[in-house]
Amino acid sequence: MLFRQATLNDFPQLNHIEQQAFSGDKISARQIKRFINSDIDHLIVADENGTLAGYALILLHRGTRLARLYSVAVSSDFRGRNIGFELVTQCEKVAVDHGFITLRLEVRNDNTAAKNLYLKMGYKVLKTLVHYYDDLADGVRMHKRLDPPGPSVTLNLPLYIQTTEFTCGPSCLLMSFNAFEPVEHNRISELNIWREATTIFMTSGHGGCSARGLAIAAINRGFAVALHSQDEPAPFISTVRDPNKKAIIEMVHQDFKQQLANKGVSIDQHNPSVEQICNWISAGFPVLIMVSTYRLDGKKGPHWIVLTGFNEQYFFFHDPYVEKIENSINAAYVPINKTHLIQMARYGKQKQIYCLVIKGKK
Secondary structure: OEEEEOOHHHHHHHHHHHHHHOOOOOOOHHHHHHHHHOOOOEEEEEEEOOEEEEEEEEEEOOOOOEEEEEEEEEOHHHOOOOHHHHHHHHHHHHHHHOOOOEEEEEEEOOOHHHHHHHHHOOOEEEEEEOOOOOOOOOEEEEEEEOOOOOOOEEOOOOOOOOOOOOOHHHHHHHHHHOOOOOOOOOHHHHHHHHHHHEOOEOOOOEOOEOHHHHHHHHHHOOEEEEEEOOOOOOOOHHHOOOHHHHHHHHHHHHHHHHHHHHOOOOEEOOOOOHHHHHHHHHOOOOEEEEEEOHHHHOOOOEEEEEEEEEOOOEEEEEOOOOOOHHHHHHHOOEEEEHHHHHHHHOEOOOOEOOEEEEEEEO
């Protein structure tokens, strides 16, 4: 049995399975096609020599670490072969590969077989949903904390939550300092670093911190750094239309370059490899990476994270941004497939990786 991503060629069989499996609350033909074409959500099929035995649909919600197992269906011709279990297992792997650490689902309260399967797989009941379905049947909401193999190499860093919408970089920098000496987090130190490192403007709102700006802030505090970053064009400049704003971004960019040259810091123009990143973390060096938030919130904005460990398949990172402080535990040592992280880190039209390595006190 082959488990793979659905394609448009699977649509007739998927629609047949959907009509066969459910009497109500069905996914429409139009929705099936939309899910097949989605670059966020995943429709996984069980394929036996070209015949679909079933499918599972997982939704990866932007702006949260919570994924949703939306639907699972197995063709009547293939029941009793443990295919539902395998499909759910595949969805759990997809969730973890994309950095999601909780999987939630809803199931009919009278669907005893499905509920027993989820309980067997480690899902916990959250609440009963009264009259949840079209026929007014009750539902049950369940969830499971997904735990990939833990990091084989770990940096013991605190998690500092950014206190503004634009200080992810400074918060990551303050976290990274703790690999070498205790450095507390407070809003003044966070904003002081932002004032040193910001490029002044971005698409809208306050300016973001460039890799060069954060490098200068680290050096000014006595830390040695390594920097992987493209020299041209200036970061974020392509997202700004106003020529006056572009001129200011370019001026700040050139000033950062001159400051680094005066401090004797060379900049590697090449994107770091996965192996290089692992070597840095193994040496005890935190690695700050700027990623696109498209997989998180769909906005394609720049966002800094700090890598805190790795194993054979995953990187682990601290994310300074959380929507609710009570969910901050889910922002520490977040797993993400190594390949997916590199994809997220290729920012802008040039697909350049902006990477800052903190190498300890001078």
